[in-house]
Amino acid sequence: MAMRMRDVLVGSLTAAFLGLTTGCTVASPNAGHEVVWMEKPILFGHGGVDPTPVVAGREYGAATSDAIDVDMLPQRVDMEFDDMMTSSGVPVSFHVVATFKVTDPVKLVSQFGADRDTNKDGNLSGWGFWTRNLDQPMSNAVRDAVKKRDMQEMAISQTAADAVGQEVNAAAASIVQKLGIPIVFTTVNVGRVNPPDAIKNQRIETAAQEQRAITEQQTKLAEDQRKAAERSRAAADNAYRQAMQLSPDQFLQLERIKMQRDVCAHGGTCTFFIGGGASPVLDVGRK
Secondary structure, three states: OOOHHHHHHHHHHEEEHHHHHOOOEOOEEEEEEEEEEEEOOOOOOOOOEOOOEEEEOOOEEEEEOEEEEEEEEHHHHHHEEEEEEEOOOOEEEEEEEEEEOOOOOHHHHHOOOOOOEOOOOOOEEEEEEHHHHHHHHHHHHHHHHOOOOOOHHHHHHHHHHHHHHHHHHHHHHHHHEEEEEEEEEEEEEEOEEEEHHHHHHHHHHHHHHHHHHHHHHHHHHHHHHHHHHHHHOOOOOHHHHOOOOOOOHHEEEEHHHHHHHHHHOOOOOOOOOOOOOOOOOOOOOOO
């Protein structure tokens, strides 16, 4: 009985061992991805990272090996900065987007790790190596670039935001080169810079006052132009009156007749009651 149980145990262990050693792991990366083998032998060898990644197609490995997928497509990292201090002592908030590509998946896996973060929905989001190696240095690079400029320049001038992006891009390239991280940055863009609400409200009020002053100035110019036009018209009427040798009262009577003629020119019946008191055009009382 003991011999039989021993044979059964040996057979079970042998079958299990053969299953582990003869089984396989499949690596079939999608387009734009590469797979790195992490070999973990059970009895023989030292294991480690295979220096040759799987670029395309399908490849089989030992059952104890891990196939680590590395996304070689351009990757995006979003960084939010709240209350970042400027040279003028006013904090600003803005968004930075950094885009990079992995250049050596084997080195990334063996020295820095290719693990990915997940969001609350379970989808892949950030990279573990970024959190461990680049998050703080990149934040410092952004802070150093922003504090060289005042709030007004950062909030209004897009040129200043572009300059910050260029400085951070250069600093990021220096950081990855110093640390030996196998990635290359393609772009670093700074989004809209937002000052504190109190500053924004003051800017809105200042803009409203400036617009009010412009409106009042335009109104004054219009009134001055109307005043000049009325003076010119009065001068022309007075010159006409003098040329016709009319008294002021006679000129007013003539203007009234013109007005009545214009009113009746549109048709219909017009009745006017003309009071006396006007001086005749010809002095009929003079003999």
